[in-house]
Amino acid sequence: MSEKLKKTFIVTRFDPDKDEVPKTQTYEIEVEPDWKILDALNHIKDTVDPTLSHRWSCRMAVCGSCGMTVNGEPKLTCKDPLSSYGDTIEISPLANFPIVRDLVVELEGFMEKFQEVKPWIMVAKERAVEEGTTRQSPEELADFKGFSMCINCMLCYSACPVVSNEPEFLGPAALALGHRYNQDTRDEGSHVRNAVFRDEGAIFSCSFANECSEVCPKNVNPSGAIQQAKLANVIDWATSFVVKRGEDVS
Amino acid sequence: MSELRPRVDAMKPRAPMPTRTADPRPPDKFPSRGRYPSYLAFGACGAFLLLSAQLLIRGVWALGDGEAAWDAYIVSFGHPVYLAYHVAAFIGLTWFALRLFRLFPATQPNRMGPMKRPADAVLVAGLYGVFFTVLAVGTLFLGGALL
């Protein structure tokens, strides 16, 4: 067995029944050198303090539940190695979200925004199974594939300065996913989505801080998606005065 | 600007929350940490865009007013305040342009027309090339050394 290292974790605690505002608690534990931040939290929960609450499941960077703030940066804790930090590590909930308890944040705000971008294939007439699969070239697939990689981990929301201030802003992940469908050759709903994007503050309030793409653990590039979506939106908006559109897609 | 708080309703759902929550926190140490200063400085360079474009307008306006007005316009730039501003503006605008061009590739779709998008590094190099060419050729031309 490899030798043990000692590290200090300063963890945000918040119990809505007892605490007016969040406070911190310090744990000093022995860790394995190849642990991730999440391993340390689970170790604390299992052996030191079972009252610590945090979300996690897959521990392989794909379910998106374990986003937290580590030494100030939004991180996917199951992928973030302990070895990249010093002896003291601060762990707090994701910024920009109301805090439910300890490291658990309120996600419903995102779920509402996500619903608004209509993240599904919209068509005027549903294709029948008997027609078989749609043809889509590898290039057409590549046009949106990257944006479909979002695991809804919310790191981008936590890093974006506009999210902090503009409640109507749909935010990086929701917009990237909306754009993903607009870019899909199988979809016919871009006019409907663009109208949603054009709503007050929904997309144009993004000031291209680019923080979202910097922190995204899955290289979704939401900042790029948003800028592309804005340009597409302007074109869609301009042509909407010339061409009348039926909005009978669903 | 003591401590910037996000709006408490920033990511709050419209539906009522079933339990009491603590207010959202701002991104850690906004605006001084990590890449935030660079982003905010980029936004602040908007002031250079606005002011320098307005000074250019003043110049073209002076051209319309006649030779004396134009000469006075050029002479006015000899004032130390203008000189200081323009040194800052030149540095600011150049940095602004370079940051913009560095981020630019991400904003481009996967395909540009029939072409696949070149690698990001290639695009950035291209844009930097354009910037410095425009700067060099523009300077020589405007400065009278070309043509």
Added chain:
Amino acid sequence: MVDVSRHDVVIVGGGGAGLRAAIAASELNPEISIALVSKVYPMRSHTVSAEGGAAAIARDDDSLEMHGYDTVKGSDFLGDQDVIQYFVEQAPKELTRLEHWGCPWSRNEDGSVATRAFGGMSTKRTWYATDKVGFHMLHTLFQTSMKFGNVDRYDEHFVTKLLVDGGVCRGVAALDIRTGEMKAILGKAVILTTGGGGKVWPFTTNGNIKTGDGMSLAYREGVPLKDMEFVQYHPTGLPGTGILITEATRGEGGYLLNNEGERFLVTRDYGVGNKAELGPRDMISRAITQEIAAGRGVEIPGKPGRYAHLDLRHIGEEKIMARLPFVRELSKAYANVDPVHEPIPIRPVLHYMMGGVDTDIEARTSLDGLYAAGEVACVSLNGANRLGSNSLTECLVFGARAGEHATEYIKGASVGEEGPFVQQAEAEAARIDAFRGRQRGGEKIAKVREDMNTAMEDGTGVYREQASMAKAVKDIAELRQRFEQVSLDDSSKIFNTELIAGLELGNMLDVAEAVTWAAVQRKESRGAHACSDYPTRNDTEYLHHSLVYHSPEGPRFDKKEVTLGVWEPEERKY
């Protein structure tokens, strides 16, 4: 007083099977109200982690007959052949539907959907979206489900009990994790799609949420669990974490090597014939285990245990990035190995439960009003050994079947007298409150869980012995006693994850009981159940499904016929 809400169909679970069921029910009848209850937000469900692909015939050189035969043979003839026939017929339709809903399947140059080779499949019939198939399928299903106005989601609600009275199931009692309050969610039919229970074992590809809850829920209401002894060890898990490296690595041409750099599946006889690395999982896992036992395992400095090497280097960086980018990301992040330049150390890891809640071909259980689909169920598609990439498709085919059948069923059904069901939910609320309030100082959840993990690893590994299985039966019984003494440190109602872990531990002990009980009864080796004392298959005595029933006096064992009729059992040799 518990909060009561009323729906027509209540679906427990928001993974592949649950979401597919919700969409099927909603499409069949947009008027009905559907509750989708899940202990995590649906997109966190463990379907998200599936990497390799989903099987359905797609090419001209393939046929329903071939997919059926491969599946039957893979199952070591314990799969029900009517179920398998239905499955292979529906499979292409289901994957096509998913294509129409936007799943980003990888494509051939001509724009058709690409397929790859998979273990035990005789041709390329595994549809894929690079190596994040479950992720893309789950997100496609979840996002598609959002367009149906009649699906009411109960996210982060933990179902603790089925509401059953007079022999019918008419809803669930669910703990709202956020508030700590119990809710009675009533409906005329309930569909269980809660996934498997890999967390019963210590070294597993499964995530934290895979605790076999649905199996336990049904088991406690007297519904039998079927074929629980058959648990699949996947040949290639990363050291330490057990994170899966998909079989698609071998589908794309990867080799398995021992410490001498030898492709032992080719050079030695492990029964996989010229399929080599593309043999079925049970056989390959045994081969690796034997290589390690014979002293030909690979050592990793600083890590206990021995491994084999999965070598992808000859595939080349370009193809790895095009087909297996996630494998590269995982290997780098969790094993510190870049497969482009180094072989990946791996060993067999617990992956999948072939067994589960006994259902018929309509996804119905023996309890009126209760359906089950997906990994929680045992519709007998997989028999004694599942073929990789059949189970994602299974979630779609039988998730849809359950959703449709339940929608038909409720036409003639009513909740009836609500009182008894609500009372049960109230009693359940009291039980949970008592559990949460248990004095400190008793057994620790984490400790009991760890001991259960050890017992299961010792008793039900890749190879099993009668003696060790019998010991596991005893150990689990003892652990159940200890579980009664468990106490919590966290008495808060709000987002109490210790409470959830405690409830999950109770469920896992039910699953562990059924697995060990079924395992000791099967005195033969078939598929994933490799019993050292009885090394061969015994069709005269054991060509039957096993059923375990819960009873207050302890588990009761029974048998069920295997449906044959198309393919005759024969020796399983590749």
Added chain:
Amino acid sequence: MKTLMLKLEPVIWLLFSGGMMIGGLLLPVFVLVVALGGGLGVVGGEALGYDRMLALVTHPIGSLVVLAAMALPVWGGAHHLRHLWIDFGGLGSDSLVGFLCYGTALASSIAAILAVVRLHA
């Protein structure tokens, strides 16, 4: 005001992004040669002389270039400044600040157009 601003966001954004590109490319040249070079007297009187400049700016291409360099960057600047204000928590006064920023930009672009048109008249 706010409603109008939001209605016109697509246009404003287009002017803004165009303004960033054009301003970033062209304004440094102007600042370097005319403002600094002229101000310090390092660029010869001939080069920045009235006749040459008039000829340049009234040339069709020159007119277009100089118009772009004046009318677009003001939008780039205005939009940036408004967002900077929001980043520091100023969404509450967005109507006023937006009015000031975009009002300035609009007035400046009109002035820019007039300045060029006047030369051709």
